[in-house]
Amino acid sequence: MVNRIRSESLTVSTSNRIASGAAASNAAVDAASARTRCMAYRKRILDISQQVGALHVAPAFSCTEIVDLAYHEFMRWPEPQQSPDVFLMSKGHGCMIQYVILEELGILSRVDLDDYCTPQGRLGAHPDFGIPGIAASTGSLGHGMGIATGMAYAERSLKRDGRVFLVLSDGECQEGSTWEGAMMAGNLKLENLVAFVDVNDFSGLERMSEGHPAFHPLADKFASFGWETAEVNGHDAQAIGDAVLSRQGGKPFVALCNTVKGKGVSYMEHVPIWHYRAPNPEEYQQALSELKEISG
């Protein structure tokens, strides 16, 4: 069971240093705490995989560090469970990592996770708007960028300072709608929009870099639409933190996070079948034995 962490990193948050337009070269996230949390989250997800087989383990493991940092380092929590900021999981199939973090924050309950994907439960394999902590119903790819752009625009228009943290898959950057949104966010100079692309190089069918070689370079595409960009190791909390905290501001920001699908479990890494497969008891035990704190 994951510790109820409301961890120190929440109260000593770096989030106030994301203030747009102000680079903070000496800022840093608490990477050690992040590593500890992320190991616990991966274990919790593996535990859930033994109660129900309908879940996406590997897509959650590729963005574990990204989502952890968004919640614990970048979002502000002036009151427990209350943030002026928004987290939006556009790659809805990665929602297990969001669920276990929301559980830890007390926004979802232990019962919610126990009842995951059961008739008596309210959590499914994709996030549903209306569930506490869920900003949008995703699962169909290519919707998050538009909604996030609207949210960030409304925050500015209504003269509030809410920030929107958006996690995209690399696959959904093939959707035209993602680029419609990216272009608008750039047009509007939405500096309160911070996106992360989980570049695990796998879409459903094949490696992105092999099947669609013209897909890369991704950074140039975002930059040409008016975004500030950074490319980082998506499992290195320190590197992700440094990239976000040292942004220049004045425009939307995207961190292109190079990741490994299934990160942390050897037989899942880069193996497409683990996109939507639960480990059997033996595989589960092997996975547990392999889990360790990851620093990149």
Add this chain to the structure above:
Amino acid sequence: MRNTFADEFYKIGVEDERIAIVVADISPAGSIAKFRTEFPERFINTGVAEQIMIGMCAGMVQRGMRPFAYTIATFALYRPFEFVRDDLCYQNLPVTIVGIGGGVTYSTLGSTHHAMEDIGIASSIPNMRIIAPCDPAETRAATRWCAQQQEGPVYLRLGKAGEPDLTERAEDWEFGKLRYLRRGTDVCILGYGPVLKLGQDVADRYTERGASVSLCSVHTPKPLDEAAIVEAMANHKTVIVIEETTPTGSLGVNVKRLGFEHGATCQVHTFSLKDEFIHHYGDHAAILDAHGLSTPKILAALGI
């Protein structure tokens, strides 16, 4: 109708700073242009990008704004369909999608600009409501209602320009309630949208021949005022439906269903666009006429 919407939207926008309009590369008509000048931050043009028009509205309303999405009906509903379904209807968010030129209003622009199936398509999505005003006065009332309601998404189906007033002496407009423009006892004509003008003409002809005629604006095709339609079928010998949409999901089909379910004994005659694309050109009246939607053709079909 389009200018009436613009005038009313402008008034509402002046009153409420949460009101915004998100357009997809369509010229702001009438007072919308004034709104754009005075409140540029609340007029957003996504360009030729309808998916983001809908997606942005979903995000804006979640964070406290009251956005209208606005473009030609086909591009408001068909092009971004999954965004309408998932972002607005599934999430049940109070966003108004304004479809300009519903039906075949954009007659000469061809089928790519004809929203022939919009009623069936919009009504097939759970949580979606449809308002189709028949004249400028109904447009004004519907626009204000859309801006104030917070229950869920609405497809506001408008014509273009030059629609005559049909409801000067009518009962008050109320969302979801069938509205009698005149009351009689023999024949009841049901319709919505600008094509209700044909209903008025048919009603006049019946009246000249000595019949007592009701004329109703069914301005809210969804949710349909089923009780009022059942009552109308019970109280008249003949019910006639006239609408500018294809048959699937149409008012006419629903009236027949209700008649069967409730054992109605009246005659029912339905007139709509055919389930056919249109490959020829002409003004709005000519396109409607090609599908049997003109006063002479309706009267001929009715045998009067």
